[in-house]
Amino acid sequence: MLAAHVAGDPYAFEELFYRHHRQLHRVARLTSRSAEDAEDALQDAMASAHRGAGSFRQDAAVSSWLHRIVVNACLDRLRRNKAHLTIALDDVYPVADRTAQVETAIAVHRALLRLPVEQRAAVVAVDMHGYSVADTAAMLGVAEGTVKSRCARARARLAAILGYLETDTAPNRPAG
Amino acid sequence: MDGVGPGGSDGAGADQPLTVEALADLQAGLLDDDTAARMRKQVRADPDARQTMEALNRVRHDIAKLGTDAASAPDVAPEVVDGIAATLRAQRLDRSRRGAAHTLRPGRLPRSTRVAVAGAGLAAAAVAAWLGTAALITAPAPTPSRPTTAEHITVSRPPMTIPLSDQQILALLDDKPDFGPLTDPQRRTSCLAGLGYPANARVLGARPVQIVGRPAVLLVLPADTPGSITALAVAPTCSSVDTGLLADRHVDRP
Numbered sequence A: 001m002l003a004a005h006v007a008g009d010p011y012a013f014e015e016l017f018y019r020h021h022r023q024l025h026r027v028a029r030l031t032s033r034s035a036e037d038a039e040d041a042l043q044d045a046m047a048s049a050h051r052g053a054g055s056f057r058q059d060a061a062v063s064s065w066l067h068r069i070v071v072n073a074c075l076d077r078l079r080r081n082k083a084h085l086t087i088a089l090d091d092v093y094p095v096a097d098r099t100a101q102v103e104t105a106i107a108v109h110r111a112l113l114r115l116p117v118e119q120r121a122a123v124v125a126v127d128m129h130g131y132s133v134a135d136t137a138a139m140l141g142v143a144e145g146t147v148k149s150r151c152a153r154a155r156a157r158l159a160a161i162l163g164y165l166e167t168d169t170a171p172n173r174p175a176g
Numbered sequence B: 001m002d003g004v005g006p007g008g009s010d011g012a013g014a015d016q017p018l019t020v021e022a023l024a025d026l027q028a029g030l031l032d033d034d035t036a037a038r039m040r041k042q043v044r045a046d047p048d049a050r051q052t053m054e055a056l057n058r059v060r061h062d063i064a065k066l067g068t069d070a071a072s073a074p075d076v077a078p079e080v081v082d083g084i085a086a087t088l089r090a091q092r093l094d095r096s097r098r099g100a101a102h103t104l105r106p107g108r109l110p111r112s113t114r115v116a117v118a119g120a121g122l123a124a125a126a127v128a129a130w131l132g133t134a135a136l137i138t139a140p141a142p143t144p145s146r147p148t149t150a151e152h153i154t155v156s157r158p159p160m161t162i163p164l165s166d167q168q169i170l171a172l173l174d175d176k177p178d179f180g181p182l183t184d185p186q187r188r189t190s191c192l193a194g195l196g197y198p199a200n201a202r203v204l205g206a207r208p209v210q211i212v213g214r215p216a217v218l219l220v221l222p223a224d225t226p227g228s229i230t231a232l233a234v235a236p237t238c239s240s241v242d243t244g245l246l247a248d249r250h251v252d253r254p
Helices: A002-006 A013-029 A035-055 A062-080 A100-112 A117-128 A133-139 A144-159 B019-028 B031-046 B047-068 B076-100 B111-138 B152-156 B168-173 B185-194
Strands: B205-211 B214-222 B226-236 B247-252
Touching: A002 B047, A002 B168, A002 B205, A013 A035, A013 A062, A013 A117, A035 A062, A035 B076, A062 A100, A062 A133, A062 B185, A100 A117, A100 A144, A100 B047, A117 A133, A117 A144, A133 A144, A133 B185, A144 B019, A144 B031, A144 B047, B019 B031, B019 B047, B168 B205, B168 B226, B168 B247, B185 B205
Parallel strands: none
Antiparallel strands: B205 B214, B214 B226, B226 B247
16 A cells, blocks of 8 residues: 555555554554644654655555654654643543453553553553664653653553452552 | 562562562663562562562553554544545645655644645545546547646756765765764654664665755665665654655665
8 A cells, every 4th residue: 555655646645544543543642642642743643654655664564664653753742842741641532332352452541541641652662662762762852761660660550550460369559 | 568579588688579660670671680680589489579570561461462453443533534634635735736746844734724724635635636527528639748738837846866876875885974964863763763764773874965955964774675775865854753855766786
């Protein structure tokens, strides 16, 4: 589809966007401070991808390339707007009923949205998209130790929210 | 904070409590080597701590899985999808109109005007489709093109090409890269991401250039095939959001 776009098919990129838009929007939301920021970042990212498709390396997956551009656009925004106060969301996101197979994914998604955006962005970049700590730090404009610390706090909090620390005999209480 | 276990039996005085946070620090690589080694030893001797580590690993696994799970991605509001699609359509029409695919940098659309742009894009697409259809219906039989076609009249700007020969581009591989305005690694990383390269991609050569009077930075990167390289001329403001790609060229190594 991307090759068709580069070759001049005027509708190919739009089709590519439609095909991936739900996942791209989700990752934008997870790495943005607000739904509005996510929409703006997604639009910027798609416009950028549309213009830069000619330089796309064919040995990379199109989906990964699009996701990376979205993540980068969102992290750029976070870096530029560091001064904003961080507000952890109590909730959440309207999610329609789905099959049992995706319940875990939905629970993880909702749990991520309860984290402060800086922690959320760090684990999404590192754990979801495989960025190195160094690359994530560079994109966010923070020290590598800060990224590690945010990831650690995020994972501990997620483990608690998701109930992974509970045992039958003696549940582990997460830190507040 | 609670500990998840009493710790190992050796050197109890030096051991730190195996809290969830401490174990998350261990997992994230935040601890110095000695502390991490001591804590790993504690964890091996503590079933509760091992269980907590498994929980933290499960979190990482689940986050990774979420990234590839298309089925669970929530639906997106239609107006959001339509707005972005309209922006892409408007960008495409604009590019077609100007006939220089890589020379344009449409500005960002403020949120307040997105709906208007979406409408304008749709209207433009509809008009273009109507005009195209009308032209096809009423078009006369094909005739040989002549030098006075609209194509010749409207092409007035010089082509955007890299102002270096293949040999000059290859020679950049032997020189220290001069990134010019992209010397800042953070900006360069962002630019490479916008071009579809990983942040740790090795830039083989670089130098500032001018293309039709516009400043640019030429980046030489590995091509998709061994034995060849790709030269990309990008705007000095290149970023992941907008690379400002002006021209590109594929060069085979001798």
